[in-house]
Amino acid sequence: MDSGRGKIRMNMEGDRLSSLPDDLILKILSFIDTKHAIRTSVLSSRWRYIWTSTPRLDFSTRDFRTLAKFSKFVTGSFIKRILNKVLNYALSHNVQQLNITCRHGCESLLSRFSSQSLKHLTLIGLTFKNSITTPPTWDMLALTTLTLFCVTLYADNTGESAGLFSNCANLKNLTLNSCRMEWGRFNICHPRLSNLTLENSHEGGDVVAPQLKNLTIRNSRGIHQISVPNLASLRYEGHFFSFEGFC
Amino acid sequence: MLKNLNSKHIQRFSYKYLPQFPISPNSPKLGFSRSQIANYRSNFPTTIMSSSKTIVLRSSDGETFEVDEAVAVESQTIKHMIEDGCADTSIPLPNVTSKILSKVIEYCKKHVETPNADEKVAEEDLKSFDADFVKVDQSTLFDLILAANYLNIKSLLDLTCQTVADMIKGKTPEEIRKTFNIKNDFTPEEEEEVRRENAWAFE
Numbered sequence: 001m002d003s004g005r006g007k008i009r010m011n012m013e014g015d016r017l018s019s020l021p022d023d024l025i026l027k028i029l030s031f032i033d034t035k036h037a038i039r040t041s042v043l044s045s046r047w048r049y050i051w052t053s054t055p056r057l058d059f060s061t062r063d064f065r066t067l068a069k070f071s072k073f074v075t076g077s078f079i080k081r082i083l084n085k086v087l088n089y090a091l092s093h094n095v096q097q098l099n100i101t102c103r104h105g106c107e108s109l110l111s112r113f114s115s116q117s118l119k120h121l122t123l124i125g126l127t128f129k130n131s132i133t134t135p136p137t138w139d140m141l142a143l144t145t146l147t148l149f150c151v152t153l154y155a156d157n158t159g160e161s162a163g164l165f166s167n168c169a170n171l172k173n174l175t176l177n178s179c180r181m182e183w184g185r186f187n188i189c190h191p192r193l194s195n196l197t198l199e200n201s202h203e204g205g206d207v208v209a210p211q212l213k214n215l216t217i218r219n220s221r222g223i224h225q226i227s228v229p230n231l232a233s234l235r236y237e238g239h240f241f242s243f244e245g246f247c
Numbered sequence: 248m249l250k251n252l253n254s255k256h257i258q259r260f261s262y263k264y265l266p267q268f269p270i271s272p273n274s275p276k277l278g279f280s281r282s283q284i285a286n287y288r289s290n291f292p293t294t295i296m297s298s299s300k301t302i303v304l305r306s307s308d309g310e311t312f313e314v315d316e317a318v319a320v321e322s323q324t325i326k327h328m329i330e331d332g333c334a335d336t337s338i339p340l341p342n343v344t345s346k347i348l349s350k351v352i353e354y355c356k357k358h359v360e361t362p363n364a365d366e367k368v369a370e371e372d373l374k375s376f377d378a379d380f381v382k383v384d385q386s387t388l389f390d391l392i393l394a395a396n397y398l399n400i401k402s403l404l405d406l407t408c409q410t411v412a413d414m415i416k417g418k419t420p421e422e423i424r425k426t427f428n429i430k431n432d433f434t435p436e437e438e439e440e441v442r443r444e445n446a447w448a449f450e
Contacts, residue, residue, distance in 0.1 A: 014428035016389040017411065024396060027404070031412035038448035042420045042441045043429050085444065 018046050025050055096120065096142075115140050125150035143168040147175040153186065165190065176201065302329065303337035304352075310345035311337060314352055321355040323399035342397050347390045354380060354403055381410040385427070 017025075029037045029051060037051045097120040118140050146165065165171055171190060175197040179186075186205035188196065193209040199218040204225075207215075212228040216235040302319040304312045319338075320326040328338055340348060361373050381388065388407060395403035415423055424431055433441065442449055 015430065016385060017427040018429055020389065020392065024392060024408070028408045028411045028415070031409050032416050035448050036416050038445050039420060040415070040423070041445055041448075042433070042438060043424060044432050045437075047429075048441060 018044065022050065022053070026053055098122070100124070116142055118143055120145040122147040123149065123151055125152075138165065139167045141169055144170055145173040146171060147173075147177070148179050149177045150179070151176075152180045175199075181205065304348060305337050305339045306343055306345040306348045307341045308345050310348075312345075312348060312352055314356075315359075318352065318355045318359050321359060321400055322351075323401075325398065340398070343394045344390070347387070347394050350380075350383075350387070350391065351394055351398065351400070351403065355400065358402065377406055381406060 020028075029040065034051075040047045040051055041049070095115070096117055098118060099122040119142050121140070121143060146168070165174070166189065169192065171193055173195040174188070174190075174193055176186075177197070177199040179201060181203055185203055186201075188205065189208040191209075192211055194211055195214045196207065196209065196212055197216040197218075198220050199216075201220040204221070206225040206227075208227045210228070211230055213230065213232040214235075215226070215228060215231055215233070217238065218236075219238040221238075300316050301313050302316050302325070304314060304319065304325070306312070316329070320329065325338060343351070357373070357376050361369050381391075383391070388410060392404065392407045392411070395407055414426060418426065423429065431438070
């Protein structure tokens, strides 16, 4: 009995790790990849939410691959629920930069992107065939840099004139690499955009960006109608050259 | 000198101005500014403001350690104290025991003596020193983390935190609890809920 009590006392003193201040625990967690850091949530009530304060969330497709292998049937909703949770944590914790790489299956959770703090967003779909489909009606006022790679974009029914990412009023840098538009032609109409890069796109589209300074087009075919009165630099690489109404 | 004291949450407040240590790296600086020191020096050229090359550190249990200034300033905390002219006799470190302080001094000495980690041999030597340095019992390891944090020695803090991180990585939660004596205060239902919330991380 006595030795039992003695042991318990030792355990209480012996948990030096949990008794560290939060910022030191976060420092330790910063040396661990996110997946293993999240596992600490189950250690004790003290640990349940500490991981959510880590400043950067790194997710890679490696983490999702095992998931897909595990459940053939429940891919869509299962991944959705998890990613929803993770994204909600990120977006509600004043995340400023988010890099997401995922394969097909992530579309609807990315549709409701809304964050007042997010400044830089990079979305990468894995292969061109399995691209992410996302409606570009994101509401992110602070977003200044957006990079999309292998993403399929579509507009809602209100018509093409709304323009991609028009709810991101402060967008300055936009890069679309290997992106496809659902209905064939993209329409970039943005008052504040200053850098635009279009790479590997198969369709043409329209660009209206009065404050655009730098425009880079690589390996893109199709007909572009570009209105960029303040352009300072234009860089074009590729085999297809059919511009129309370039002013 | 206290600026912008937000008194909304303070329930009890007492402040005594004493040029006392320790000063945490983030607390307001007590002491003299550099211009005040320079002024003082020029008026009293024979003062005790020594520019000697050794610093005396005093641990919480009263033991003193004399170290080269170059070694002592590996600690940003000590460095600021010296710069602010608070180090004329000795620097008391009431948060650090002599056992830990001697280890910290050993670490700083080694890292100061090996300036250019450019040479392969020196780099390997330092790496193996670091690896051996953290082969200590858990209690000492955590004391080192707290000391490195208090003394603001970035490389030591990174080293010790990385060591703990390596002890966590790759272990199941049960193994982690066992290693660190963490008491599981979840009910079975709560634990199940937490696992479900973050299910993908437990794959």
